Amino acid sequence: EPEVTQTPSHQVTQMGQEVILRCVPISNHLYFYWYRQILGQKVEFLVSFYNNEISEKSEIFDDQFSVERPDGSNFTLKIRSTKLEDSAMYFCASKSPPWTGGYEQYFGPGTRLTVT
Amino acid sequence: SQQGEEDPQALSIQEGENATMNCSYKTSINNLQWYRQNSGRGLVHLILIRSNEREKHSGRLRVTLDTSKKSSSLLITASRAADTASYFCATVAMDSSYKLIFGSGTRLLVRP
Numbered sequence: 001e002p003e004v005t006q007t008p009s010h011q012v013t014q015m016g017q018e019v020i021l022r023c024v025p026i027s028n029h030l031y032f033y034w035y036r037q038i039l040g041q042k043v044e045f046l047v048s049f050y051n052n053e054i055s056e057k058s059e060i061f062d063d064q065f066s067v068e069r070p071d072g073s074n075f076t077l078k079i080r081s082t083k084l085e086d087s088a089m090y091f092c093a094s095k096s097p098p099w100t101g102g103y104e105q106y107f108g109p110g111t112r113l114t115v116t
Numbered sequence: 117s118q119q120g121e122e123d124p125q126a127l128s129i130q131e132g133e134n135a136t137m138n139c140s141y142k143t144s145i146n147n148l149q150w151y152r153q154n155s156g157r158g159l160v161h162l163i164l165i166r167s168n169e170r171e172k173h174s175g176r177l178r179v180t181l182d183t184s185k186k187s188s189s190l191l192i193t194a195s196r197a198a199d200t201a202s203y204f205c206a207t208v209a210m211d212s213s214y215k216l217i218f219g220s221g222t223r224l225l226v227r228p
């Protein structure tokens with residue numbers, strides 16, 4: 001069964017450093033998302049991406065964040081200058097087009113980001 | 117903001133019993149979904165109910181939706197120890213990028 005994959009599973013970085021989190025969505029999906037979950041808290045929406053552009057972003061997704069789909073398979077989240085409060089689990093998700101009946105999202109296993 | 121809130125926050129039951137979790141939200145929705153998360157892992161989609169549906173079943177899962185009260189419930193029947201996980205409701209707004217807005221979740225413990 002196709003699945004969303006994410007690398008690395010755990011990233012430790014120092015405050016102020018740049019990190020890139022990588023995701024490979026399911027191949028025939030067209031909608032891509034990043035969410036984050038701070039330890040013990042709810043899952044929060046960061047950004048959605050469709051047709052090679054951001055379709056929606058949350059207040060969390062400020063100028064320090066960017067997303068890219070550099071080729072036909074990868075979907076990346078970059079944090080330019082990490083802060084302590086960026087420490088969280090970051091989940092990538094993908095979804096098939098609604099005209100195929102696909103409303104559910106498929107999540108990757110997550111990348112645990114620890115900023116020290 | 118559209119936000120799902122769930123209760124109870126934590127639920128502990130004996131294997132074989134039923135578990136009911138509730139979710140409330142604030143704005144109009146296209147659909148509501150329930151996801152499961154095992155400790156520290158990714159989320160797995162369980163079931164989706166559209167705004168024009170009132171009840172849906174999938175195996176041991178039963179979900180209801182009351183759009184007039186802006187609430188939903190998830191019932192897991194004949195629970196098993198393997199059902200131990202966190203359960204989240206998530207709403208999709210009428211006009212959005214189909215993003216999910218998650219509730220705070222219910223931590224379910226099923227004791228063998």
